[in-house]
Amino acid sequence: MGGDLERVSLTIPSELLAELDEVITEWEYSSRSEAVRDALRAFLSDYRWRTGLSGAQHGAVTILYDHDVKGLNDELLQLQHEVPDTIVSSQHVHLSDHLCLETLVVDGTGEEIKKLVNRIQSLRGIKQVKLAVL
Numbered sequence: 001m002g003g004d005l006e007r008v009s010l011t012i013p014s015e016l017l018a019e020l021d022e023v024i025t026e027w028e029y030s031s032r033s034e035a036v037r038d039a040l041r042a043f044l045s046d047y048r049w050r051t052g053l054s055g056a057q058h059g060a061v062t063i064l065y066d067h068d069v070k071g072l073n074d075e076l077l078q079l080q081h082e083v084p085d086t087i088v089s090s091q092h093v094h095l096s097d098h099l100c101l102e103t104l105v106v107d108g109t110g111e112e113i114k115k116l117v118n119r120i121q122s123l124r125g126i127k128q129v130k131l132a133v134l
């Protein structure tokens, strides 16, 4: 690990913490801190990878979201209508009473794709966004 350690305090939903604790048990982490450090490294690695994307790219954006959050469906649709040339197709699956899974096949520049993904990710009610560039 190396380097100085700093103590931070976080506020996270209890269900997310419960999920983290399950992973900690299954993967035999010695502490929550150790697991959170690993998770942060993966997050930052993804950030650096996405930030560096440029040129012609194609892939898929997979979005998991809570459709009960007011206005979210409209915002997602609006965002997609703003970049019709980048989104080749979209597929929507109703996973449960509350959860929706949407997959967008994208074809455009790295800059356009990451802008779209960043905007989707920032919306309230979005649970997860994954970008796969192939």
Ligand code: NI
Pocket (backbone or CB within 6 Å): 067, 092, 093, 094, 095, 099, 100, 101
């Ligand atoms: Ni749905």
